[in-house]
Amino acid sequence: MAFDEQLAARVRERVSEQPGWSERRMFGGIAFLVDGNMAVGVSKEDLMVRVGPDAHADAMRRPGTRLFEMTGRPSPGWVLVDPGGYADEAEFAAWVDQGIAFARSLPPK
Secondary structure (H helix, E strand, O other), rough: EEEEEHHHHHHHHHHHEEEEEEEEOOOOEEOOOOOOOEEEEEEEOOEEEOOOOHHHHHHHOOEEEEEEEOOOOEEEEEEEEEEEHHOOOOHHHHHHHHHHHHOOOOOOO
C-alpha cells in the first residue's frame, strides 16, 4: 500500500472546497496543492502537513507528530502526523486547514 486511499479521500473532500486546488502523486503518496503550493499529503497512513518553518516547533509538540524526512534529510516546516494525531474529526480538519493556510500564504505558482 503506497498510501491510504480512504485518508486521501478525506483530505480530497476537505481540500476540494478550496479554489485553485489540485492533487499530484509524489513521494510514494499523494500531495494536495493550493495554487500550485503543496499543502498536505498522504504517505502510507500518515498525513504530511506543510506547517511552515515558524509553526514547526509548535506542530512537533502536538500528539502523533514526527519530523518529515526526504531521503534521510529533515524537512523543516513539514510534519508527519500518525493516525492517532488525526483520529478525531476536529484534529483532522485542523491539520488539513493548517496546511492549506500555509500554502495560501505563499505566492501562487
